[in-house]
Amino acid sequence: MIPRTAVTWQGSDWQNALATAIRHPQELLEALNLPLSALPQTLAAAGDFSLRVPRDYVARMKKGDPHDPLLLQVLPAAEELTATPGYSADPVGELAAMPVPGLLHKYAGRALLITTGACAIHCRYCFRRQFPYAEAAAARTHWAPALAYLAADSSIGEIILSGGDPLLLTDQRLAELLKNLAAIPHLQRLRIHSRVPVVLPERITADLIKLLSGTRLRAIMIIHSNHANEINAPVGDALIRLAQAGITLMNQAVLLKGVNDTPEAQIKLHETLFEYGVLPYYLHLLDKVHGAAHFQIDRQQALDLYTQLRQQLPGYLLPRMVQEQAGLPYKVPGEHLEDFSAGGLM
Structure with missing residues (x-):
């Protein structure tokens, strides 16, 4: 450790x-x-x-x-x-799944609120690198329609905060948002997707932890880490303090050519994160956004890599390899990739 x-x-x-x-x-x-x-x-x-x-x-x-x-x-x-055929500005079909500005409702039982367009780091593979935040983000002026939509649909039990990065909201604005969400009785879980604990651990203050652990909603944080070299001592400390506060921690990685596309890199990442209380969640295949084609690995390499991870990792350290596809009400599991065309991953 x-x-x-x-x-x-x-x-x-x-x-x-x-x-x-x-x-x-x-x-x-x-x-x-x-x-x-x-x-x-x-x-x-x-x-x-x-x-x-x-x-x-x-x-x-x-x-x-x-x-x-x-x-x-x-x-x-x-x-x-370089323009690459098959790549687009909205590769997972988010704009078609937005009933009110900034709120995505793609999957049953949960909805996603785009809280801000700001990020602590600009990742070159980001599937929202061309997202129209000015028109479609749930800025504070858009919170009322989003909250009204959530309140009107009792089938939604989980709210996901995304962005940008929701942890770049000030404590005051985040507290206001969490209070409004907690007032919706059928919401039970709060999921936060954030790269901040990994790239800006200074943000994980005692006040922030108190805020996240103090809501009646069950808090889950999906951190986004792609390589074990990202985890230094301040990051590890931030993760441990979040876990000690009762916040469930899981990791979502993206499989990236030249970055983490070997069994050794994946195993070290998940073993390192586990030391700090983080369980694996997803290993995402690349979303085909304009400008990111050079990170794509071929179909067979992805399948072979995942087979090796199955063989070498215990089940609790094995992420689910998935790909998101526009229009589908679920993420496509890696074991179904064989059903896709031989021309490459979706």
């Missing part, structure tokens, strides 16, 4: 870390002692989807290594500028 830290984060620490995040590709390359030869293409890709990465996350990267698995997730690449 990575040694624990004894840091007590203050409310201003995470905001300072966010404000000082690296935003320019040249600064990132120089910080890692990497050549600037590809800077023109990198700048062009960043013009379409900007760079944002906290400095502590950069400190976990290996200097001089252009193939560092953390760097590949955030550095704008020339491949993003």
Whole structure:
């Protein structure tokens, strides 16, 4: 286990870390002692989807290594500028499943609220990298219609907070939202999808933990970690404190070419997270969003990888390999991938 830290984060620490995040590709390359030869293409890709990465996350990267698995997730690449058939701005059909602004109702029994368009880090494979947040996010002005929709449908027992990243809401706004959600009697569970505990552990303050554990709703947090190198001592401490507060922790990873597409990388990720109270949830196959085709692995490689994970991991450390498809009322399990066309994954 990575040694624990004894840091007590203050409310201003995470905001300072966010404000000082690296935003320019040249600064990132120089910080890692990497050549600037590809800077023109990198700048062009960043013009379409900007760079944002906290400095502590950069400190976990290996200097001089252009193939560092953390760097590949955030550095704008020339491949993003290539249009690839089959890729789109809305690969999982979210806009067609939005009854009111910012609220997605794709699956039975649960609904998802897009609380903000802001993220602590800009992941190059993000399936919402082209999402129309200005029109479709559940900004505070849109909360009333979303809350009214939830209150009117008693079949919804779980509310999922997503974004952007819901943990970038201030404590005050998050408290207001949770109070309104808890007032809907048929809501029983609160699920939060967030990369913040991994990339901005300063945000996991005592006040935030008290807020999340103090609601009557059963709190589940799905963290998004793709590689064991992301888990340093501050991240581990943040995860342990969340778990000790009674918040169920699970991880959702994305299978990414060159980042975590080996059995060794996957096994180390899930074993490391388990040390800090995090169980595996999903291993997502890439959503086919414009600009992310270079992260796609082929169909047979995904199946072979998952077979090896089945053989080497105990059941409680084995994530469910799935893919989301527009229009389906469920995620497609990995064992059904053989039913798809030989031309590649959906």
